[in-house]
Amino acid sequence: MRIPTIIGHRGARTNAPENTLAGLRRAHEEGATWVEFDVKLTRDGVAILIHDETIDRTTDGTGAVRDLTLAQIRRADAGCPAIFGDRFKGERVPTLEESLALLRDLGMGFNLEVKPCPGLEAETSRVALAVVGRVWPTGLPVPLISSFKAASLEAARAAAPDLPRGYLAERLEDDWISRARGLGCATIHPGFRHLTRAQVEAAHAAGMPVLVWTVNDPARAVELRGWGADSLISDVPGAIAAAIA
């Protein structure tokens, strides 16, 4: 599996609304070849790109994702006016399917994070991977499927055994290598705060590339690359690419 050195986080979160088509385009404009994004299910079972349990922070609407239909969520403006003012007005919460269509047109790869609402751990993976299987072409990079939830990773393995899975953890637990191995994960995705050089080396000894998030500080990016971190997932992919060039 070829892992890119830089992955845009939720698109390119600092310079465009997170988990939107504008964000995916912005990552491409910054030179990223891959993006990370978060996937949840609407009340009517459609896979969409959104991070939080509610639409309140990232749109001008309100309510829990799991209680709202796609049509209801689409009425909300996802241009993140609190951060970007009117610059992205009219942006909508995208479906996974339309996001993949855009990435296909841009020739980009992706790390799909299954971010299920409670109780929907397996279903979110099943629906998301059905979409990937239906629309993602073979000529582009093989997607990487990650999750903090073991049940989502298990369901991803069952639904799409050939797609590599990434083991996500804010802080790697004592037994993280055996947990990741038990879930058949190909890669390790630790938060940058608690990561140690020894853990990067242990992952490599176990044959697993390390993708660190969310790395926005150029000095930290240089340090992590010095430790051998394979990929940096960043809100500012262009700036971090420049820092480690």
Ligand code: G3P
């Ligand atoms: O996949 C890396 C990172 O996105 C995990 O945390 O909360 O930003 O989705 P979060």
Ligand code: MG
């Ligand atoms: Mg994420």
